[in-house]
Amino acid sequence: HAEDGYRLWLRYDAISNKSLAQSYRSAISQLVFPARNPVLDAAKKELRSGLKGLLQHQPAEVKTATGNALVIGMPQNNSLVAGAQFKTVLNGLGTDGYFIRSVATGGKNCLVIGANTDKGVLYGVFNLLRLLQTNKPIDHLNTADQPSVTYRILDHWDNLNRTVERGYAGFSIWNWHKLPEFIDPRYLDYARANASIGINGTVLNNVNANALSLTNQYLVKAAAIANALRPYGIRVYLSARFSAPIEIGGLKTADPLDPTVKKWWADKADEIYRLIPDFGGFLVKANSEGQPGPQSYGRNHADGANMLADAVAPHHGIVMWRAFVYDNNVPDDRAKQAYNEFKPLDGQFRSNVIIQVKNGAIDFQPREPFHPLFGAMPKTALMLELQITQEYLGFSTHLVYEAPLVKECLDADTYSAGKGSTVVKVLTGKMNPDLITGIAGVANIGTDMNWCGHPFAQANWYAFGRLAWNPAQTSTAIADDWLRMTFSNSQTFVADVKKFMLQSRENTVNYMTPLGLHHIMAATGHYGPGPWDNNLSRADWNPIYYHKADANGIGFDRTTQGSNAVGQYAPQVRDAFNNLAACPDIYLLWFHHLPWNYKMRSGETLWNELVDHYYRGVDSVRAMQQIWNRMGTYVDSERFTEVQQLMNIQLNEATRWRDACVQYFQTFSNMPIPAKYPRPLHP
Ligand code: GCU
Known part of the structure; x- marks a missing residue:
């Protein structure tokens, strides 16, 4: 099983939906793919191993299609791709882009992947494999795709x-x-x-x-x-x-x-x-x-x-x-x-x-x-x-x-x-x-x-x-593809796991650095909490430089009254961050130093809301764990268990973050942890 993790998202296990696999096989019964350089060879090798795994089938390789075929190439090496119908699309694709089109010619259906360069072909082939891996329909394709940055x-x-x-x-x-x-x-x-x-x-x-x-x-x-x-x-x-x-x-x-x-x-x-x-x-x-x-x-x-x-x-x-x-x-x-x-x-x-x-x-x-x-x-x-x-x-x-x-x-x-x-x-x-x-x-x-x-x-x-x-x-579409390619095409699995993936970053913000707090990780290592750390040689390596908690409040004043870092943004952005009424809660303590009893939009005090974020962060790790625990039937036991064990570490660490930060900041706020929350586990 060791290779389960090694194969990443390029797994190419046989498609479990039998009729879908059959429809793919009949759409790709032949292959036209002249490849005479290392990049095209690599693309072809990938395609062959992908089709073999996913469809348990190798299309017959032909010079000219006589049945339903996958036709791949560049205008220089493929007469179909060189045809007038693809001129406009190719012109817009640059060096790395590709198109994938379903075309009907002479009683057969061809799926054409075309590009201006071998690299474009390579990217097109990987895209087709992704469509198969994620069980997408391939009979009416009309895609043109190219990268947004060089x-x-x-x-x-x-x-x-x-x-x-x-x-x-x-x-x-x-x-x-x-x-x-x-x-x-x-x-x-x-x-x-x-x-x-x-x-x-x-x-x-x-x-x-x-x-x-x-x-x-x-x-x-x-x-x-x-x-x-x-x-x-x-x-x-x-x-x-x-x-x-x-x-x-x-x-x-x-x-x-x-x-x-x-x-x-x-x-x-x-x-x-x-x-x-x-x-x-x-x-x-x-x-x-x-x-x-x-x-x-x-x-x-x-x-x-x-x-x-x-x-x-x-x-x-x-x-x-x-x-x-x-x-x-x-x-x-x-x-x-x-x-x-x-x-x-x-x-x-x-x-x-x-x-x-x-x-x-x-x-x-x-x-x-x-x-x-x-x-x-x-x-x-x-x-x-x-x-x-x-x-x-x-x-x-x-x-x-x-x-x-x-x-x-x-x-x-x-x-x-x-x-x-x-x-x-x-x-x-x-x-x-x-x-x-x-x-x-x-x-x-x-x-x-x-x-x-x-x-x-x-x-x-x-x-x-x-x-x-x-x-x-x-983020959703990418997570969807990744989960299907890496684990399973099951709807239940994808829907449930995708939901916690999308939430996961916010969870971590909550149990580590909510409301705009930052750089309060242990000064050496940056793993666990260390908001109290203050012994590194440079002031700006120490967490206390960033949260500035004291009896009066917490946060880094970067407003026009403070360091004026807000002045480095365009006026509209500067004003939004500078004014408390406009500054989003997520950046509040990044830009403002506020009293512990400052009244938040929610009506709660800053202290209560800070505590609430820390508790919510831990709770959502627990919620994520509960969902994962139900996923055993969709995932090989090795990766299932590994994720379970890592989630246990994460829950312990999140709890440690919560307890450490809440209790440390409490030494300044002198305000109680609201009774609705369980007591800290790590006194
Ligand atoms: C961070 C990181 C360093 C790294 C630096 C960088 O400060 O902790 O290890 O060298 O970023 O981006 O250069």
């Missing part, structure tokens, strides 16, 4: 010694020691999984980068990974340590304006592209949390990013320069620093630089308002950085479906060019079509048998890819 990237925070920063699913999947000779079969399954959801890039190493990864010895290894992933349309990128010219180049400086430094990076880029002709480019964390960067030489982020951009530009590479910067120089409010450093540089970056901005201004909290940089740099390409790995969401023991968190950010209105200037419009180039576009997610993948540590954490990898491809999709 760069859809997984960031691995993997170190060369195979530890993973903020990784909770074993060690790094990259086996540097055995590379380049040994290609772990896992790399191929990794590539298949990514291609199935449209991910087309991977950054192999941690943003807190080791310069060794840029030495020839490691580049040869990276090239071997690139070769393994290429047939699945995935390009390799590397995190670059800004001081590498000193550490591995023997230079005295890494000053981005120094000619010897520029030449070192240009030569390094040439060397990389000789080994990896389609190398994607660099990801850079500079001048943040002690990492080196251009500011060490009196230069700014644009100087640093542009220097690297010039090195990779001749090879069509890009530079993803991170906006996650903060240090002790902004003692009043860490949330303001990225905006302060980057906003003045708008328009100064090369066209192959994209600034990678986290969804919120602090750090991947269970809930944050959208990052004020979105909308604030109209002349600069911005990409979204999400954290799929659950650093602040209970690691791989808490079931938290992240799609609703991502959607909350994507759908937020920046008002940067009036109402409707949503984050998603900024990201997809709708606000400025000249800019390159992308979305990145910090991977939750490791060597664990089931890849992600928790069977349901796989859903976050899956949802990330689906949303990067098409941010308009709903």
